[in-house]
Amino acid sequence: MEIKEGVKMEDASGNSSFSDYIANCFPVQSIFDLSSEGEKNSLGFMELLGVQDLFSPPLFDMAAQQVPSLIATQPPNPTSTTKIESPEVFNQPATPNSSSISSASSEAVNDEPIKVDDQEEDQQKTKKQLKPKKTTQKRQREPRFAFMTKSEVDHLEDGYRWRKYGQKAVKNSAFPRSYYRCTTASCNVKKRVERSFSDPSIVVTTYEGQHTHPSPVIPRPSLGGAYLSSGISARAAATFGMPTHRTPPSHCPQHQQPFANSLSPLNSGHNVSINASFLHERRFCTPGSSLLKDHGLLQDILPLHMLKEE
């Protein structure tokens, strides 16, 4: 059983797709559709990842600059995109080995990058429920990203600790939706986990907000380990809820294959983007590969050929 993930567009504000989000070892598809307000959304991918404060700026400046443009220019793929149900847009697999259905989600209604103010607002809005006082300010939501993961388990390991705070039955779905919140005190990241109505084997994990902290689960392991050795890869993956090998779940034996060659939609024609963040994983797919020299964090960000060029 393989895990297949993707990112879907929450609320279907757009329909451009990253149909080839992740292929080979970890076939993940995604759409980081920033449409509607997306074109003017300056929210960098890494910012959305919540890693902007966690890693060295140059690398992520690059990614943040390139990724949105890729997103903006990423044309809808009529051959691989299938609207299964409205309003959410799903992506049918474009490749045989990538059966993940995915689309990207961002509810970044603002073109402003996420700032601390947003987090404060988020805290306020949560408290607001307890207080009868109602502000006239319309509730603002964090950017959301949804991954569709083909898995038997609902709650996938992503390196972060989550506390379930609610569960609701979903209309038109036999499967309930679970609500999780990052257990870290200062972190407001939430995620929803639900099974796809159209395909119960697919788990839709929707992340909302950004982690304000590194992944608390299992510190960086030694090189050559079976787990991620890259904080970036791990965090990037974890931020998006991508299963990593940092915490190989016993309940998920071989489901979670390392993802490599990932995020190809972001990657198409550019080879620079978040997908490179998962490049590292490939080393686990092909451990014998001597082509991959250790470039440290850079290797997690830059594709191999770029490293060679530099």
Added chain:
DNA sequence: CGTGTTTGACCCGCGC
């Protein structure tokens, strides 16, 4: 005892 889950109640936004 600390942490996480369950679950009914409540709040809020939205459409009619």
Added chain:
DNA sequence: GCGCGGGTCAAACACG
């Protein structure tokens, strides 16, 4: 205004 559905709270409970 009302009802519906989504989202959240928080007490009770389970577990290691």
